[in-house]
Amino acid sequence: MKFNKKIYLPFQRVCDEAKERFSTIERAIFLFFATTLILSVMYVLFWTNDALMVTIPKNGGALIEGSVNSPGFINPLLAIRDSDRDLSSLIYSGLVRISPSGEIINDLAERYEIRENGTAYYFKIKDSAVFHDGAPVTADDVKFTVERAQDASVKSVKRANWEGVSVEKISDKEILFRLKQPYTPFILNTSLGVLPSHIWSAVEAEQIPFSQLNISPIGSGPYKIKSIQKDGSGVPSAYVLESFKQYTLGRPYISKIIFKFYPNQEALLQAYNNNEIENMATVMPKIARELGNGGARVETAPLARIFGVFFNQNQQTIFAAPEVRDALEKAVDKNEIVNTVMLGFASAIDGPFPSDIAKLMAAVEPAKTVASASASSETASANAEAVEILERAGWKFDDEKKVMVKKTKQQTQELAFTLTTSNAPELRETAAILKTSWEKIGAKVEIKTHDPNDLNQNVIRPRKFDALLFGEIIGRDMDLFAFWHSSQRNDPGLNLAMYVNKDTDAILEEARMSADQDDRIVKYSRFYDILKREKPALFLYTPDFIYMVSPKIQGMALGQISISADRFSEVYKWYLETQKVWKVFLK
Structure with a gap:
């Protein structure tokens, strides 16, 4: 019709x-x-x-990371190398997670309580917490992980964090840790990745370092293993990770992260230049400067590390003289090291704290300047002051020996010593600047460099050095006990200057038990004053963490970095793709 x-x-x-x-x-x-x-x-x-519309992150995309050395211990108890720690931080998760700003975030834990005056820590595990194979995360898994960390036969790098801590299972989803005495930074230890006991319990403790589970792990973290590529020798050359839909903090936006491994820094850099990888961490300042000038995206963050020269007064007696330590510090232009060696990717320091922690301390006690760089504009004047400090104490320049000499009735001392350090390029260059600076005031300095392993085993552990140019990882907790308490003078303690002072010992003991951050800062400020006066070490700089990053990545916040893997602390918030939605549909 x-x-x-x-x-x-x-x-x-x-x-x-x-x-x-x-x-x-x-x-x-x-x-x-x-x-x-x-x-x-x-x-x-x-x-x-x-x-009326807003842009929000969208799930999808893939990211390619490059790293040196193939992983062998993707296990939070054993990870030492950057490649191991990077993958462990993505595959495993702990009861809590530390945000880039240092905030404690519940991860596997639904909540936690600090009880009994700081000697007991209670945790309730989320009902939704599961491993990548679907098994629920329980108190048994947490208890198993801690007990394996404490077991000497496992040789865990985390063992020291759990010494003297007892673990009690209250229920399938509740766990309690008991400490012998209050220790405020303990909460950070509970970020340790949790092992699935239903898998690992079949492996004897002494066999854990040799298990294939360290190569193909199952965790509960934001990413799980999709596939592993191996070279002709069976060594992993690449890992493909995919986002875990049931991750407790929400499925990560980036669908895949691919890790490719290279034998050395040169091969890694070549891969970056050939666009085989998009991201690479722990980049040397010189390379970062060149790539940045070429338009590459360079992200930096302060490392929770300090580099300095530690004086061994037991082996080299001239360092027992206050005027020697004063003069050596006066003669050093720290900004020259920061600008010439580190190319600006560092901050000069005057104390045992990383630069960002020192700024926090200065904010609490504004009357003090805790981390100001030494004046560097008048080097000649500083050298003259250094020489004057020595001469006032009886030192004189010996024209024949070409060195400062101090004569007493008992002995004749020469201002001569050995400076020992790693053969890393930045440390070799820093040592050369120190040698030149000190020779200008009449010192005679011999530089000795070692392979890092040799340095640790044969120099640092037995304390066989005059002066040691070295770095210390302070961490997020500001706990300096291991580095400066007199009980830590010998190996495995890290008191490299073998410093002894009953007043600073008391301060360090009190600070680590205080739950009030401002109170701890005030105590550490007192500690700083004493160390600044006595100068058992010459503090030089805090380096920056340098990260070459894909321009596609959004939502990234690095914050403070203790180890390279800390860059992934909020990886679940990173995104590559976006979409627009009406505001009314947002939660």
Whole structure:
């Protein structure tokens, strides 16, 4: 059936009659204004729609990371190398997670409570917490992980963190840790990745370091292993990780992270330049400067580390003289090291704290300047002051021996010593600057460099050095006990200067038990004052963490970095793709 009858609206009939009466010019004017009106309405509608919509992250995309050395221990108890720790931080998760700003975030834990004056820590595990194989995370898993960390036969790098801590299972989802005495930074230890006991319990403790589970792990972290690529020798050359939908803090936005491994820094850099990888960490300052100048994205963050020269007064007696330590510090231009060796990727320091922690201390005690760089504009004047410090104490320059000498009835001392350090390029260059600076005030300095393993085993552990140029990882907790308490003078303690002072011992003991951060800062400020006066070490700089990053990544925040893997602390918030949605649909 057809309908041939046309329907006319009154307004349409009026328009048709008007158009019939329009001249050609009037029709053109009419069409111009009608088109303008339509376009204006469309623009207003588009603008209104755009104003009412927001851009949000979208799931999807893949990221390619490059790293040196293939992993062998993707296990939070055993990870030492960066490649191991990077993958462990993505595959495993702990009861809590530390944000880039240092905030404690519940991860596997639903909540926690600090009880009994700081000697008991209670945790309730989330009901939704599961491992990558679907098994629930329980108190048994947490208890198993801690007990394996404490077991000497496992040789865990985390063992010291758990010494003297007892673990009690309250229920399947509740666990309690008991400490012998209050220790405020303990909460940070509970970020330790949890092992699935239903898998690892079949492995004897002494066999854990040799298990294939260290190569193909199952955790509960934001990413799980999708596939592993191996070279002809069976060594992993790449890992493909995919986002874990049931991760406790929400499925990560980036769908895949691919890790590729290279034998050395040169091969890693070549891969970056050939666009085989998008991200690479622990980049040397010189390379970062060159790539940054070429337009690459360089992200930096302060490392929770300090580098300095530690004086061994037991082996080299000249360092027992206060004027020697004063003069050596006065003669050093720290900014020269920061600018020449580190190319600005560092901050000069005057104390045992990383630069960002020192700034926090200065904020609490504004009357003190805790981390100011030594003056560097008048080197000649500083050298003259250094020489004057020595001469006032009886030192004189021996023209024949070309060294400062101090004669007493008992002995004749020369201002001569050995400076020992690693063969890392930055440390070799720093040592050369120190040698030149000190020779200008009459010192005779011999530089000795060692492979890092040799340095640790044969120099640092037995304390066989005059002066040691070295770095210390302070960490997020500001706990300096291991580095400066007199009980830590010998291996495995880290008191490299073998410093002894009953007042600082008491301060360090009190500070680590205080739950009030401002109170701890005030105590550490007192500690700083004593160390600044006695100068058992010459503090030089805090290096930056340098990360070459894909320009596609959004949502990244690095914050403070203790180890390279800390960059992934909020990886679940990173994203590569976006979408627009109406504001009303946002939660």
